[in-house]
Amino acid sequence: MTLTLKAHRDEIGLKDGQLLVAGTWRAAADGATWTHQHPATGEAIGEFPVATVSDVDAAVRAARTAFDEGPWPHARAGERIRLLHRYAESLRQHADELRALQALDNGIPLSFGGIYAPSVDCAADVFDHHAGWVDKVGGQTLPPYQGGDHLAMTFREPIGVVAAILPWNAPFLLFAQKVAPALAAGCTIVLKPSEYCTFSVLRQVELLLEAGLPDGVINVVTGPGDPTGEALITHPLVDKISFTGSRAVGKRIVEASAGTLKRVSLELGGKSPTLVFPDAPDVGLAAMTTMGTVTMGLSGQACVAHTRALVHRDVYDQFLGAAEMLAGMITYGDPFEASVLASPLINTRQLERVLGFIERAQEGGARLVTGGTRPDGDLAAGNFVRPTVFADVDNGMEIAREEVFGPVLAVVPFTDEDEAVRLANDTEYGLGAGVYTTDARRAFRLARRLRAGTIGINGFQIEPHLPFGGFKQSGLGREGGQSAFEAYTELKTVLMPLTDEMM
Structure with a gap:
């Protein structure tokens, strides 16, 4: 009997995907869709929109407005911490559902979904870990070096609008490694999942909204690299791109970022x-x-x-x-x-x-x-x-x-x-x-x-609190740990004179 997964799809009640722009789920501007074919059977499993250039523009502008005018970048540390912990617990509660959606997305068996690194539990731990950094990473107060009486200070501030581009192979860990530090730092996000693994990512976003994230802080555009991904990486209102995927696409992202000097984090594979x-x-x-x-x-x-x-x-x-x-x-x-x-x-x-x-x-x-x-x-x-x-x-x-x-x-x-x-x-x-x-x-x-970026002695594993990334053409920057959090911030210096006129 030929293998089929339609019964699993129907049991889960899989619904077609939508774009998320400024808190509203909707179709693509031109109505175009992508049909997901399961890699184990070739069957059509479901559909989701192919975001047009105008859809991407709307999503980026929603993120820009949420960053420039919304509450999230200015939220108190306690508010961000509580939301990230609340979301981490929600992930754990929905772990079985998410693993099933992943199996419909990319065919990763349920037997593997419980191994730590690719698991929902690991993703939840990443959110808990970054929640812990919200009230701990700051700047410095430094003595004057020359001149009059003044105060020298540094601050870490959120970098702005982040384009987070996910591969298809690890939708829980890689969602967490990009979204958790960005939100912890106070950024807003336009997320593009792989066209080969979309439904499990959309559900993670739904849970994030249910946890109380304000509208526009995270937006989702779905579809393939062209036109959706290309429109996102070239958009002038994006401040940072975080990408995991092939070396060829990573090089294209570096080229695209040059026009506006976007900050870039890349994890581009290996031959370990x-x-x-x-x-x-x-x-x-x-x-x-x-x-x-x-x-x-x-x-x-x-x-x-x-x-x-x-x-x-x-x-x-x-x-x-x-x-x-x-x-x-x-x-x-x-x-x-x-x-x-x-x-x-x-x-x-x-x-x-x-x-x-x-x-x-x-x-x-x-x-x-x-x-x-x-x-x-x-x-x-x-x-x-x-x-x-x-x-x-x-x-x-x-x-x-x-x-x-x-x-x-x-x-x-x-x-x-x-x-x-x-x-x-x-x-x-x-x-x-x-x-x-x-x-x-x-x-x-x-x-x-x-x-190499990570060396294992008599074993190898990935942990939420450790930086992960590569040397040479394996990428730029790190995900995980303090270095990941800081990669979603800009460092600002403030000089304040301490004179009678200022008092």
Whole structure:
């Protein structure tokens, strides 16, 4: 029987999406819509508007008015704190509903939705964390350096109107990482979800309004990058762009921001390495953990997936055996079934792209250990690719250098520590890296030598209070922690004379 998700859609009662402008939900100006086709079945799941240039302009102007004239940028710290905490609790209460909407959006199975980083609970923790910064980040009072008697002060003020552009693969965490610090700082927002993951984002926004956020503080425009995204990133009244997605789009955003010198935060993916040494606590576990980031849940469609495994020759075969074993355990199908562990690729274009990488890797001399094919039968209509492991990969091969964004692991052998570091850093990316060793001195040396934003020792995770972002072409800026909050502020200096005339 061919897989279908229509019964799940009907049970959830999914309604078509709308734009949100100045507190009002509505259709696009020209009535155009986008039909969302589920990546596991190809079925039409629902529709939402394709925002026109005029729709985007209306949303940005609503955010501009809310910033220039509305109460939110001037709200007392206690008011912002209470609303963010209230919303975090609402997310936790609606976690099951949101996970189900995500499964209808991008096919991520419910079994993966409870793992911390992509979970609703993690998103709620991000809001709680940033609520804690509202009354703690301020400026300084400094002594005069020269001249007459005066007071020198600095203040952090909200940056203004933020264009927050989300990818499709982590709608809870990435919504929180952009929206929470922006709201905590007092900014207003125009949010654009990916056209491949819209319904779960719209529900998060509804809950935010129910928590009491004033009209116009958050606005939503839906649709693809052209025309919707392009109109947003080029709008002259946007002060800051926060984007997570591909390197190509990130470069376009930098170009578009130049005209008005918009502030920009970018997280643009990676080709993150795992370095496995013979003294790893458990080589098999290191292999299964690495392979898990490439196959389970998102099927490798994650920016920080460790898709390059640099493995010492002494434990190379052991690593490959464990990775192959885990690959054989991954299950696909109905994302609402508890036994399903991984998602389809997001669309047919990405499916063809990943299959092209696999074909060229074999032609280039990489040894295919397992996978590389599509399932047939009931799953033939979905964008599924079986977990794939390549051995004997040269670090100069395309499969080791390009972000495949699929369930493909490239395993590269090394002989000593210096070679491992050279291979790990020989990339245009620098988002994350993992090191498996029981030698504490080696672990610390490598943590300092590796050119990446987050280094995991004998494991890897993302936490709400830690900065996350990349070196080199993996992006600009950080999300999470104090640095993220400050990225949504401008620093202002005030000089006040202390003379009789001023008293």
